[in-house]
Amino acid sequence: MKLIYEKSVKGRGGFSLKEDNFPYKDISSLIPNYALSEEEKALPEVSEVDVIRHFTKLSKLNYGLDDGMYPLGSCTMKYNPKINEKLASLDNFVYAHPFTDQRYVQGSLQIMYELSEMLSEITGMDKFSLMPAAGAHGELTGVLIIRKFFKDKGEKRSKILIPDSAHGTNPASSAMAGFKVVEVPSNERGGIDIEKLNELMDEDTAGLMLTNPNTVGLFDENIEKIAEIVHSKGGLLYYDGANLNALLGIVRPGDTGFDVVHLNLHKTFSTPHGGGGPGAGAVGVKRELKEFLPSPIVGMSNGEYIFEYPTKSIGRVRAFYTNFPVIVKAYVWIMSLGSDGLREVAETSIINANYILKKLKRYYKPAYDRTCMHECVLTGREYKEFGVKTLDIAKRIMDYGFHPPTIYFPHFQPYAEETIMIEPTESESKETIDSFIETMIKISEEAKTNPELLKEAPHNTPVGRLDEVRAVRNPKLVFKGDNDK
Amino acid sequence: MRYIPNTKEQKEEMLKEIGASSVEDLLKDIPASARVKGKLNLPSPLSEEEVKEKIYNISKKNLDFFFYKPLVGAGAYRHTVPEAVKAIISREEFYTSYTPYQPEISQGNLQSMFEYQTHISRLTGMDVVVPSIYDGASATAEAALMALRLTHKNKVIVSQLIHPHYRETLNTYVEPHDTKVVEIPYKNGLTDIEKLKDSIDNETAAVIIQSPNFFGGIEDIEKISKIAHESGAIMVQVIAESMSLGLLKQPAKMDVDIVAGEAQSFGMDINFGGPFNGYLCSKMKFIRQIPGRIAGETVDKNGNRGFVMTFRAREQDIRREKATSNICSNHALNIVAGNAYLSLVGKQGLKKIAEYNVKAAHYLRSKLLESGKFEQIDYPFFNEFILKTDNKDSLKEKLIKNNFIPPLDLSLFYPELEGFMLFCTTEIFSKDDIDSIAQIIGG
Numbered sequence: 001m002k003l004i005y006e007k008s009v010k011g012r013g014g015f016s017l018k019e020d021n022f023p024y025k026d027i028s029s030l031i032p033n034y035a036l037s038e039e040e041k042a043l044p045e046v047s048e049v050d051v052i053r054h055f056t057k058l059s060k061l062n063y064g065l066d067d068g069m070y071p072l073g074s075c076t077m078k079y080n081p082k083i084n085e086k087l088a089s090l091d092n093f094v095y096a097h098p099f100t101d102q103r104y105v106q107g108s109l110q111i112m113y114e115l116s117e118m119l120s121e122i123t124g125m126d127k128f129s130l131m132p133a134a135g136a137h138g139e140l141t142g143v144l145i146i147r148k149f150f151k152d153k154g155e156k157r158s159k160i161l162i163p164d165s166a167h168g169t170n171p172a173s174s175a176m177a178g179f180k181v182v183e184v185p186s187n188e189r190g191g192i193d194i195e196k197l198n199e200l201m202d203e204d205t206a207g208l209m210l211t212n213p214n215t216v217g218l219f220d221e222n223i224e225k226i227a228e229i230v231h232s233k234g235g236l237l238y239y240d241g242a243n244l245n246a247l248l249g250i251v252r253p254g255d256t257g258f259d260v261v262h263l264n265l266h267k268t269f270s271t272p273h274g275g276g277g278p279g280a281g282a283v284g285v286k287r288e289l290k291e292f293l294p295s296p297i298v299g300m301s302n303g304e305y306i307f308e309y310p311t312k313s314i315g316r317v318r319a320f321y322t323n324f325p326v327i328v329k330a331y332v333w334i335m336s337l338g339s340d341g342l343r344e345v346a347e348t349s350i351i352n353a354n355y356i357l358k359k360l361k362r363y364y365k366p367a368y369d370r371t372c373m374h375e376c377v378l379t380g381r382e383y384k385e386f387g388v389k390t391l392d393i394a395k396r397i398m399d400y401g402f403h404p405p406t407i408y409f410p411h412f413q414p415y416a417e418e419t420i421m422i423e424p425t426e427s428e429s430k431e432t433i434d435s436f437i438e439t440m441i442k443i444s445e446e447a448k449t450n451p452e453l454l455k456e457a458p459h460n461t462p463v464g465r466l467d468e469v470r471a472v473r474n475p476k477l478v479f480k481g482d483n484d485k
Numbered sequence: 486m487r488y489i490p491n492t493k494e495q496k497e498e499m500l501k502e503i504g505a506s507s508v509e510d511l512l513k514d515i516p517a518s519a520r521v522k523g524k525l526n527l528p529s530p531l532s533e534e535e536v537k538e539k540i541y542n543i544s545k546k547n548l549d550f551f552f553y554k555p556l557v558g559a560g561a562y563r564h565t566v567p568e569a570v571k572a573i574i575s576r577e578e579f580y581t582s583y584t585p586y587q588p589e590i591s592q593g594n595l596q597s598m599f600e601y602q603t604h605i606s607r608l609t610g611m612d613v614v615v616p617s618i619y620d621g622a623s624a625t626a627e628a629a630l631m632a633l634r635l636t637h638k639n640k641v642i643v644s645q646l647i648h649p650h651y652r653e654t655l656n657t658y659v660e661p662h663d664t665k666v667v668e669i670p671y672k673n674g675l676t677d678i679e680k681l682k683d684s685i686d687n688e689t690a691a692v693i694i695q696s697p698n699f700f701g702g703i704e705d706i707e708k709i710s711k712i713a714h715e716s717g718a719i720m721v722q723v724i725a726e727s728m729s730l731g732l733l734k735q736p737a738k739m740d741v742d743i744v745a746g747e748a749q750s751f752g753m754d755i756n757f758g759g760p761f762n763g764y765l766c767s768k769m770k771f772i773r774q775i776p777g778r779i780a781g782e783t784v785d786k787n788g789n790r791g792f793v794m795t796f797r798a799r800e801q802d803i804r805r806e807k808a809t810s811n812i813c814s815n816h817a818l819n820i821v822a823g824n825a826y827l828s829l830v831g832k833q834g835l836k837k838i839a840e841y842n843v844k845a846a847h848y849l850r851s852k853l854l855e856s857g858k859f860e861q862i863d864y865p866f867f868n869e870f871i872l873k874t875d876n877k878d879s880l881k882e883k884l885i886k887n888n889f890i891p892p893l894d895l896s897l898f899y900p901e902l903e904g905f906m907l908f909c910t911t912e913i914f915s916k917d918d919i920d921s922i923a924q925i926i927g928g
Binding site (some may be wrong): 001003008012013018022023027030031034036037038041043044045046048052055056058060067070078080081083085087093094096099101104108110122134137139173177218219220223224249250255256264270272278279294324325328334337339343347350352359370371394398404429430432458461464465472477478479 | 511530827
């Protein structure tokens, strides 16, 4: 499809502007010579009609959640309710300037305050910051809080423990916060190797970052023991909330010993992923860490919502306060479900994942053959002998109208290789799930009988398999041609 | 529950298939002691009508902000957001999709990233554009970290006229890395270049300057770049008001090495301060140290043009603790908004809108000075400027009464500037609006 630049026609435009009746003729009298651009910037020239048609066409090259099942493991691609979008776009929220006197933004502050309180109740934490813009941003915030906590106590702890099954963001966030990352292996049941943890946890270690259920879809049955080991050496336990969906109303991380949590509101709390954001990565802490939260947080005093400034804050991690519309959407979702609804979400997601595991494990060997939580991790190992990689299986899935599951993650030896991580969420019906299962079985047969079909896949998509190596070897990161072609 | 399709009967059927007698059988790994006792203490669930009524009512506790034009910008600018932009980002294919890890069914997002990278490259003159870092503040912080990695030095020089929130964010990000942050004071509305010369040395990794600066002032970036480069430091330009790029020189033409920008002015509503969309640009030679997702052009197996995420070996999912950043999700949907906006306004529009902004701000300033009620500081500016008043409380009150959000009280961030207000005007103000503002607070 043509680029917008290739649709440009000299003299066209798609904007409107008030009449300029200011008493200045020449802009060069107002802007110093050293700064004024000598030429016009070569943006495209297209009308509003051109733009709408262009983007509508572009959109049709994308696969969205409203197009069908999106079983990306660890991404929780659940339905994004339409009422959430509507209520996040109310004028009084959209046009609120962040430097407006608090008296005039009581509505915005109320939403922030009440969402924080509800998240505290759901997770068993004491106070939340809504400042982080994404999950990894929340991790960085959380790990910086841990760092500052020890600094404040006069302790210098240089290491942080991270399981081999963790998301890449965990070690990356820890490194950004100045910690040395030490990897903890998984045991034969898919949980943390307790003996290893015992060996590694010492007084130079700030704590452990843990996703629970973890990325192989399993609840770590030793969680209480893990918390005890970490706490006995004075460490803190960090909860990566990427997989909280499985635990809503069933387990609160704060009750199982976690000291800091981050939540991906764009996963568990139904706000859309936007093609990769914006989401929000709320961070919750136990009471003793409250004063380290990013500043400001929203509090309440004499019936009025106010900004509060934690005394030992790590500082800011962004400008202003939060990704506000995301906050509204999460708030509306919780209000729509209530306590029973949240529990039903968790239970349904667990049933759906186990149903897929049961039906597919004969065809794709699971990383761990156990009851799973909200997602199951299968592998494509057995098809290697036919020359078919997991990647080929994923590409073939697209031909049947589904988004592929997460592949090659988690990745650690010897259990998790050639992984296919499937998270159906609570949003998919049995009929859709059955059809997905049938497709996966069919592909497993194709892998044996017609491997070329998979290796050449996808066949029914807007473009075929793309050459990623070429993109690096011969980098083209911007359009270099002239306009008006 | 209206968002859960499976009926009770279907769930029972599925449980039977799994071989479980109830959902409890699936929760056996969870120790009883870890379970929630009873129910979460949350409000009773609301129907769609009820939740709508509730949120509409809460929103009424804010002012009816559409009718209050803000005389404050300070990093959050109320420009016109065309309805066409909103229609485009309301398409489910854009807002409900995931990160384009599967390029064959994500060409919409990937091509849009590529087009937007081209727009930003043409505005800034830079070779490499990362189209989304969360916001201008985190982009500035990432630029500092990038310069530290590139130079293996440990000092960064930061102008005090960088947005205070950006500076705070930068401090948070560099704090764990034993970095010395030196702030350069301002003089007459611009960064004090003499003080910069005194502070810079061979240990300086980066000189970080915002232009237009927090007071709206237009810095002489070329001159500052020269000073930075003479000491072997990387020159970083921060741009909080990207509308200025419609009129001002490309940073690349002023020898800037890294640009950390905020693109909120390109089609994004203010939304109480977020989500906006940061961008990061650099010269090609720095690409392996830049953080964040980049789209690149390639071909598919049939030789047709297509786009992928590229230079992925920098990213956290591949490099883990050795990645250039932890950034994963960014503000991708705002790339689509920015692309749609810049396509709509195009070559002529962006320049005209930028000119309008400059003229409106200069006109307001001259009208206020005519009243004799303000003290001035003279410096070249874009769409923001500072003036001193002796009676800021009555100024704020009068403006709110007349449906304008007051300018920023600078003493909040610069205690030495008691009485100074930071004014902003954009294309949403007509000349008549400005005449009446001058009447309200100058008359």
